[in-house]
Amino acid sequence: MAYITVEQVDSLLGSEWADASAKPLAVQQANDWLTAKGVPVDVDDERITRAGAYLSKMAAAGTLYADSDGDVKSERVKADTVEVETSFQDGSRAVAGDMLYIRDLLRPWLNPFGSSVRILSRL
Structure with missing residues (x-):
C-alpha cells in the first residue's frame, strides 16, 4: 500500500x-x-x-536524498582574498544521497547499533 x-x-x-x-x-x-x-x-x-x-x-x-558532506561544527568565511574554512563534528563523514535512500529501504533489517552481527534467540 x-x-x-x-x-x-x-x-x-x-x-x-x-x-x-x-x-x-x-x-x-x-x-x-x-x-x-x-x-x-x-x-x-x-x-x-x-x-x-x-x-x-x-x-x-533531488533534495529528499541529497548527498551530505557531514555535520558542520563551525564555518569561517574571510572576505578579503576569499577564504573559507569548515570544521566538521568529530566522527562526522560524508554520506551519498543514494546511501541514505538505501538505509531507509533496509531499515527494518539493519541493526540500529551499526553492527552486522545479529543476536538470535530461540522462542
Whole structure:
C-alpha cells in the first residue's frame, strides 16, 4: 500500500511539479521515506497525503536524498582574498544521497547499533 500516488501529487501540486518520466520514482521514494520513518500506512489523514506530495516534489528535485558532506561544527568565511574554512563534528563523514535512500529501504533489517552481527534467540 502507498501513502501517495502520482495522481494525488498532480492534484495537490499541479502537473508541473516534475517531468512525467521522473514522477514514478519520486513518488516511490516519498512512499519509502514515509515507511522508513514509521508513518502508519493505515491512517487516512490528509496531512500525510500532503506531506507525501511535498516529499515527492523534493525527491524529483533531488533534495529528499541529497548527498551530505557531514555535520558542520563551525564555518569561517574571510572576505578579503576569499577564504573559507569548515570544521566538521568529530566522527562526522560524508554520506551519498543514494546511501541514505538505501538505509531507509533496509531499515527494518539493519541493526540500529551499526553492527552486522545479529543476536538470535530461540522462542
